[in-house]
Amino acid sequence: QQQVKQSPQSLIVQKGGISIINCAYENTAFDYFPWYQQFPGKGPALLIAIRPDVSEKKEGRFTISFNKSAKQFSLHIMDSQPGDSATYFCAASNSGNTGKLIFGQGTTLQVKP
Amino acid sequence: GAGVSQSPSNKVTEKGKDVELRCDPISGHTALYWYRQSLGQGLEFLIYFQGNSAPDKSGLPSDRFSAERTGGSVSTLTIQRTQQEDSAVYLCASSLARGPYTGELFFGEGSRLTVL
Numbered sequence: 001q002q003q004v005k006q007s008p009q010s011l012i013v014q015k016g017g018i019s020i021i022n023c024a025y026e027n028t029a030f031d032y033f034p035w036y037q038q039f040p041g042k043g044p045a046l047l048i049a050i051r052p053d054v055s056e057k058k059e060g061r062f063t064i065s066f067n068k069s070a071k072q073f074s075l076h077i078m079d080s081q082p083g084d085s086a087t088y089f090c091a092a093s094n095s096g097n098t099g100k101l102i103f104g105q106g107t108t109l110q111v112k113p
Numbered sequence: 114g115a116g117v118s119q120s121p122s123n124k125v126t127e128k129g130k131d132v133e134l135r136c137d138p139i140s141g142h143t144a145l146y147w148y149r150q151s152l153g154q155g156l157e158f159l160i161y162f163q164g165n166s167a168p169d170k171s172g173l174p175s176d177r178f179s180a181e182r183t184g185g186s187v188s189t190l191t192i193q194r195t196q197q198e199d200s201a202v203y204l205c206a207s208s209l210a211r212g213p214y215t216g217e218l219f220f221g222e223g224s225r226l227t228v229l
Binding site: 004006041042043044045046089091097098099100101102103104105106 | 217
């Protein structure tokens, strides 16, 4: 019940295309859902986060869509660029400690020029 | 200012030896976390320090793992009698915590541990 399931494991997208990564969770106590971006040899960095009181949050080319009833959330990267090539992790936690995160397994994104 | 600093960046050790991994959080950050990232896996929570409160050790995988945070700043993660399954990247993160809402976690680049 503590798991966060992420798919796909890897993704190849052409430059300018839309990248979509999906996550699903079971624990209804989760109320904070961040996405982290990690480049090789670096630590993860927060990309965007959402709370379940909204169904969508957009920051630049990055959008989180959230479906509370389905217990699913997704990251959409519009106009994908080669510089977006990285590993993306979804995560979830509850307001008791928002930094104590349960992470998905990660998605390796490759954007081809 | 400087980010989260971790040392060593790489550590190769023999099975059965003890290792210490160090984390210097961002100055002023009261919350500090250790996570473990195994090859091809997601990140796994290990331990959380917040101010002077007792740490949340619920993620430590065995009693061979321990951590301390001195003076509310630097933290050391110690693994005793290392095993091959301990091989992973150990990531430290800090944040400006306000109660249970810890805000954005800032991760270091990690310490890669290889146990032969």
